[in-house]
Amino acid sequence: MDQSADFIIFLGRFHPLFLHLPIGFLVLGFILEFVSRKEKYRSLRPAVGFTLFLGAVSALITAILGLMLATDGGYSEDLLAIHQWLGIGLVVFAFGAWFIYTRKEKKQDPKLEKAYVGLLSLMMVFLGGAGHYGGSLTHGTTYLTQYMPDGMRALAGLPQQQRGFKPIENIEEAVVFEDIVHPILEMRCNSCHNASKKKGELQMHTVDYLKKGGESGPVFVAGQPLDSEMIKRIHLPESDDDHMPPKGKTQLTPGQVALLEWWIAEGAPFDKKVAELKTNSEIDDILLTLADPDANKTEVELLLAEGVEEADPEKVKEIKSKGVMIKPLSNNENWLQVTLNKSLPVDELLAEIAEAFPNQVTWLDIKDSPVTDEGFASVAKMTNLTRLRAEKTSITDKAMGHIKELPYLEFLNIYGTKVGDEGVLALGDLGNLRSLYVWDSRVTKQGAKQLEEKLNKLEVNLGFEVTVVDSLTVQVVPVKGE
Ligand code: HEC
Known part of the structure; x- marks a missing residue:
């Protein structure tokens, strides 16, 4: 058994070498397909199917080698999962494109033609995606963008700063709704409750709408967190249809729930500062994490970031x-x-x-x-x-x-x-x-x-x-x- 385990990793290590074949073949197949539609390059037409076939087979072998390599371990599990499924999708689409190509050559059918172009496009998208995530696995996720100029970052929609809470410099002076409650709603609720997507006839992106509530009335009762519709729904079991945010979406952390409840318990004010409201030790602790930009880092990240004195x-x-x-x-x-x-x-x-x-x-x-x-x-x-x-x-x-x-x-x-x-x-x-x-x-x-x-x-x-x-x-x- 030890032998076979070793052998699988031995084979797996050919993945980074082999993967250049499907990239080459599939990109070539894609180019040939469209170039050979021009009269001048017509003679290239018969090569399309063959190239796609080579691409699909080599993609399959690459995917199998990749699965073997993954057993060696040490990769980021999340990136690995995405990379893996993109790779598997690529194999499916490449074979699909080749298969439909062979049918299409036999009988001209506009439906087949559409499916073919669709599959070819999907194949290219998955090829790019799998390649990108594969690169991120070996070089880290910021490899490509690390040196990207600021202007380009903005164009590409890349964050200039970490997402989520901006660290609050002076927590006592922070306005509870604007600086603490609103960012939570913004992050976890407003994607479905805004001007264009009013789920349950509820919009939460402005103070007025939030006060107005949804189809079944107000969403909060000042002073009564547990009677407030939004808090009730947050506490329902995740499997319940009425649970918010709905099952499968990123859920609120216990700290975020505690902050929402605190705000409502304190009368749901829209203009009061932290210093003007009563807090308890639990809330104080959570508020401290808002002031600390490292609050979202794992213990290990914090340790490594903190550093250590030099070894002799x-x-x-x-x-x-x-x-x-x-x-x-x-x-x-x-x-x-x-x-x-x-x-x-x-x-x-x-x-x-x-x-x-x-x-x-x-x-x-x-x-x-x-x-x-x-x-x-x-x-x-x-x-x-x-x-x-x-x-x-x-x-x-x-x-x-x-x-x-x-x-x-x-x-x-x-x-x-x-x-x-x-x-x-x-x-x-x-x-x-x-x-x-x-x-x-x-x-x-x-x-x-x-x-x-x-x-x-x-x-x-x-x-x-x-x-x-x-x-x-x-x-x-x-x-x-x-
Ligand atoms: C992925 C979309 C989505 C997200 C995110 C989401 N909701 Fe909802 N919400 C819905 C849908 C759909 C309904 C309507 C269906 C229903 O009544 O259960 C709804 C209904 C509601 C209602 C009842 C409105 C009424 O009057 O009937 C409340 C309150 C609510 N959501 C609060 C929240 C809160 C608070 C958050 C964030 C913590 C949130 N929602 C996040 C989709 C979402």
């Missing part, structure tokens, strides 16, 4: 000289990423690093190394660790026992190890853990599911199940904790 350069140099790869996480930063490879006495070196600069190591890569469970006692001392790759080592549940208190651990890869359910369930307090790769370890679907229930940010990746259906079909399906 002499000690870094000394440990580097023993063959350990140590690099800054990025320029001008003291955070370190450390890689120890197979041929080194890993346990010993980990102990030395844990002694010399435990706080600076935030990425640690000891995959495929002779690290033992005891070595993890040193790993546990690197308290600012956010990513740990320890796949394909012979560690067991004991190793997990050592690292169960790493507060910032966000990414953990232990595929191909001897860790089982007991080991991963020991990680139940790692509140920042988002990705855990346990393919080909002793972790079961049930164990994965149990941990996911405990840690709501966590997604466990169990890899792929490869089954040989018959001599012609090999089935590869992602395994989900169910």
Whole structure:
């Protein structure tokens, strides 16, 4: 099994190489299609179908390689999902376009022609989309736009600033409705309750309309949050048809709900400042987060942004000289990423690093190394660790026992190890853990599911199940904790 896991990743790594083929073929097919409509280039016509076919087949192979590569882990789950579905869509549309092309050559039918042009266009859109998100996966989402001139940003509709709340500089002086309540409505309600989209005959974008209410009357009763229609609806279960914002839309955070209720409880004033209203400690805490631009960042982002003092350069140099790869996480930063490879006495070196600069190591890569469970006692001392790759080592549940208190651990890869359910369930307090790769370890679907229930940010990746259906079909399906 270990062999097949490795082999799948080996194949997967050809994805970035192979993907140039479908791009080339499909773009060429698209160009040929339209150029060959001109009398002068008529002779190119027969090549269209063949080029599209090559494009579709190579897109299919690229997509399969991509699924394999994804098992290696370490990608942003959200971007990966979008990229993956765009890629799969591309394969479908490319085959669709080719198929209709072949029908169309046999009989002239204007309907087929329309479907064909539609599919070709969709194919190009998905090609661009998949390429774009693929690029974002490898280079980061801001790679293309980072150096975009301001004027162009505005044209492209890119935010000049972070979205959501603008930080409020002086919270006591803020006008409660204008600076706090209105932005919440603006963000979560007004897309459906405005001048052009008056759902439930309700508009909320101006003070007058908000006071007026909707088809069933006023939306708030000053002083009575729990009798106010808008608050009642917010508290209905999300599955209820009357729940606001409707199911599937971005929901209000508990803090935002508390702020709306507070405003109504205080008489729903439109011109009063924070200092003029009564608050309690809960509201005070929430108001503080509004004043703090970092309030929406994750704990790990905050930690990394905060930085760390520099590790002793002499000690870094000394440990580097023993063959350990140590690099800054990025320029001008003291955070370190450390890689120890197979041929080194890993346990010993980990102990030395844990002694010399435990706080600076935030990425640690000891995959495929002779690290033992005891070595993890040193790993546990690197308290600012956010990513740990320890796949394909012979560690067991004991190793997990050592690292169960790493507060910032966000990414953990232990595929191909001897860790089982007991080991991963020991990680139940790692509140920042988002990705855990346990393919080909002793972790079961049930164990994965149990941990996911405990840690709501966590997604466990169990890899792929490869089954040989018959001599012609090999089935590869992602395994989900169910
Ligand atoms: C995706 C669209 C959408 C969003 C976003 C949305 N609503 Fe609605 N809202 C509706 C629809 C549709 C109705 C009418 C159907 C109904 O009565 O349930 C409605 C009805 C209402 C009503 C009842 C109006 C009346 O008098 O019948 C209230 C109150 C309301 N919404 C409040 C809110 C609040 C508060 C928010 C933001 C927290 C919000 N809505 C966000 C779609 C939306």
